[in-house]
Amino acid sequence: xxxxxxxxxxxxxxxxxxxxxxxxxxxxxxxxxxxxxxxxxxxxxxxxxxxxxxxxxxxxxxxxxxxxxxxxxxxxxxxxxxxxxxxxxxxxxxxxxxxxxxxxxxxxxxxxxxxxxxxxxxxxxxxxxxxxxxxxxxxxxxxxxxxxxxxxxxxxxxxxxxxxxxxxxxxxxxxxxxxxxxxxxxxxxxxxxxxxxxxxxxxxxxxxxxxxxxxxxxxxxxxxxxxxxxxxxxxxxxxxxxxxxxxxxxxxxxxxxxxxxxxxxxxxxxxxxxxxxxxxxx
Amino acid sequence: xxxxxxxxxxxxxxxxxxxxxxxxxxxxxxxxxxxxxxxxxxxxxxxxxxxxxxxxxxxxxxxxxxxxxxxxxxxxxxxxxxxxxxxxxxxxxxxxxxxxxxxxxxxxxxxxxxxxxxxxxxxxxxxxxxxxxxxxxxxxxxxxxxxxxxxxxxxxxxxxxxxxxxxxxxxxxxxxxxxxxxxxxxxxxxxxxxxxxxxxxxxxxxxxxxxxxxxxxxxxxxxxxxxxxxxxxxxxxxxxxxxxxxxxxxxxxxxxxxxxxxxxxxxxx
Numbered sequence: 001x002x003x004x005x006x007x008x009x010x011x012x013x014x015x016x017x018x019x020x021x022x023x024x025x026x027x028x029x030x031x032x033x034x035x036x037x038x039x040x041x042x043x044x045x046x047x048x049x050x051x052x053x054x055x056x057x058x059x060x061x062x063x064x065x066x067x068x069x070x071x072x073x074x075x076x077x078x079x080x081x082x083x084x085x086x087x088x089x090x091x092x093x094x095x096x097x098x099x100x101x102x103x104x105x106x107x108x109x110x111x112x113x114x115x116x117x118x119x120x121x122x123x124x125x126x127x128x129x130x131x132x133x134x135x136x137x138x139x140x141x142x143x144x145x146x147x148x149x150x151x152x153x154x155x156x157x158x159x160x161x162x163x164x165x166x167x168x169x170x171x172x173x174x175x176x177x178x179x180x181x182x183x184x185x186x187x188x189x190x191x192x193x194x195x196x197x198x199x200x201x202x203x204x205x206x207x208x209x210x211x212x213x214x215x216x217x218x219x220x221x222x223x224x225x226x227x228x229x230x231x232x233x234x235x236x237x238x239x240x241x242x243x244x245x246x247x248x249x250x251x252x253x254x255x256x257x258x259x260x261x262x263x264x265x266x267x268x269x270x271x272x273x274x275x276x277x278x279x280x281x282x
Numbered sequence: 283x284x285x286x287x288x289x290x291x292x293x294x295x296x297x298x299x300x301x302x303x304x305x306x307x308x309x310x311x312x313x314x315x316x317x318x319x320x321x322x323x324x325x326x327x328x329x330x331x332x333x334x335x336x337x338x339x340x341x342x343x344x345x346x347x348x349x350x351x352x353x354x355x356x357x358x359x360x361x362x363x364x365x366x367x368x369x370x371x372x373x374x375x376x377x378x379x380x381x382x383x384x385x386x387x388x389x390x391x392x393x394x395x396x397x398x399x400x401x402x403x404x405x406x407x408x409x410x411x412x413x414x415x416x417x418x419x420x421x422x423x424x425x426x427x428x429x430x431x432x433x434x435x436x437x438x439x440x441x442x443x444x445x446x447x448x449x450x451x452x453x454x455x456x457x458x459x460x461x462x463x464x465x466x467x468x469x470x471x472x473x474x475x476x477x478x479x480x481x482x483x484x485x486x487x488x489x490x491x492x493x494x495x496x497x498x499x500x501x502x503x504x505x506x507x508x509x510x511x512x513x514x515x516x517x518x519x520x521x522x523x524x525x526x527x528x529x530x531x532x533x534x535x536x537x538x539x540x541x542x543x544x545x546x547x548x549x550x551x
Contacts, residue, residue, distance in 0.1 A: 043532070061418050061419035062418070063416055063418035063495060064456070065416070065530045067456070068414060068416045068497060069414065069527055069530055069531055069543060069547070070543065070546060071546060071547060072546060099455065099456060100456055101452055101456030101457075101458075101495070102452075102454060102455050102456040102495075103416075103418035103454055103493065103495045104454065105418070105419060105420070105454075105492075105493055138539075138542070139531055139533055139539050139542060139543055140531065140532065140533030140536075140539060141532060141533070142530055142531050143529060143530055143531075143532065145525050145529050145530055147418070147419040147522065149419060149421070149520075150520075151421070157513070157516055157518060158513075158518055158520070159421070159426055159511045159512055159513045159518045159519050159520040160421045160426065160511050160520050161520040162419065162509060162511070162520050162521065162522035163522060164522055164523075164525055166525070166529060182305070182339075183397070184303075184304065184305045184340070184381050184382060184383060184397060185303065185340070185383050185395065185397055186303045186339075186340040186342045186383065188342070188393065191391040214339060215339075216338055216339050216340045216341075216342065217335070217337075217338050217339075218337075219337070219338075219339050250303075250340065250342045252339040252340045270392075270393065272390075272391065272392050274390065276390075276392045276516070276518045278392060278393065278394045278395075278518070278519075278520070279520070280394070280395050280396060280397065280522075281397065282397065
């Protein structure tokens with residue numbers, strides 16, 4: 001049964017998300033009106049995957065975006081970073097400050113001053129300060145975008161892999177509200193040794209993620225896998241070489257999420273037999 | 283008619299063949315082709331029209347599939363893909379938001395990709411706003427090269443020059459180290475290698491800076507921007523597209539905010 005074109009079963013989740021957005025908008029209105037007291041309005045925090053394993057370590061690159069887009073005013077930005085392990089448990093937090101026109105590219109473990117898990121998620125929010133807060137507030141919320149670099153370690157023959165981030169970290173739980181997404185990507189798995197999907201769960205409840213691999217030409221289902229991802233955790237699906245060798249031709253994917261999380265673009269890593277690894281978001 | 287295209291560069295200079303992959307559900311119940319043009323030095327050098335099978339999920343193709351051998355390409359060639367209704371030269375209506383995956387394949391089989399949107403194909407005489415891009419993420423220069431690649435498309439009727447970029451080099455702490463300019467050829471790629479920029483600015487490889495910011499301002503065209511890291515020993519790459527100013531200031535959609543922000547950038551440029 002539908003209500004305004006949406007399944008009735010999604011109403012609790014959508015209502016909760018709408019309420020959270022209403023609170024965000026109210027906070028933004030207050031910050032826009034009184035930036036001297038409450039700080040400049042910003043969107044975020046944003047979430048991304050880190051890896052700290054035998055293949056990759058993680059660096060994060062920030063810059064003073066207000067110096068670029070609002071020149072002629074002195075701006076300082078504090079980037080607040082929080083880091084969790086694969087199970088969603090907090091590991092630590094830290095702040096990276098960039099002055100006018102400045103930038104910083106820092107290993108994540110150095111920012112949070114803690115040993116990281118092999119993989120997990122981290123979140124970032126910018127807290128800008130400016131000499132002309134009225135002008136900066138007048139352009140609305142800004143967002144402290146950052147770039148994540150997976151830098152190869154050990155014998156990995158990869159180049160550093162880069163992914164951007166603009167999906168929200170959700171402090172709130174998202175209730176059951178299943179959704180299927182078919183990413184606009186295809187993969188030729190014929191030369192791969194391994195294909196890995198890192199699934200980020202940016203909200204507080206356990207997420208069930210289903211992967212369906214289809215033949216791009218016939219749409220036939222070739223493979224299905226499911227992984228449970230703890231709240232604020234990360235799940236991984238590994239497709240090894242024996243599995244991949246059974247797949248013929250370019251393959252496409254369907255993603256099934258049992259709740260409408262903000263991040264529906266698992267990060268995909270391709271590993272080749274000679275040690276080269278490439279990555280992109282899907 | 284409002285038209286869109288998907289633009290991507292040839293990466294012959296890095297040793298990679300280009301390709302693309304796009305979703306087919308948009309084409310169901312319609313007969314649709316993918317028209318791909320290769321631009322060499324700003325002019326169409328080759329064109330192919332590929333039939334998209336009506337029932338496929340994703341259409342994946344490489345430049346060798348459209349008779350565009352890597353050897354025949356120049357290092358700054360670009361590819362422009364358009365969806366056209368079969369039997370016409372028009373984009374079919376009602377396609378909605380479109381995105382596709384640009385693909386890059388090394389001769390050893392390694393593939394890298396970028397998922398990004400189609401860009402609008404502007405009519406002749408369109409007045410483009412300057413682009414602003416800051417490159418702040420770089421790889422260890424001893425082991426990797428870093429390049430920013432600007433691919434642009436605009437009406438050939440507007441001539442071969444698409445403006446110029448000023449490239450400002452700063453150290454990590456914001457100290458300006460130099461400024462150079464680059465001319466932009468319409469419908470072409472511009473590869474800005476970090477090593478070349480630093481050499482031109484007199485910032486030698488031995489200079490003990492921990493990193494750099496490169497800020498690009500200028501241009502009169504529709505751009506797609508990406509950063510590429512390449513290993514110097516085996517040629518493996520990592521790449522990502524840039525984030526437009528809209529990602530940092532979402533209210534740039536509002537004309538009044540856009541005017542206020544670009545007015546300030548213009549007065550300080």
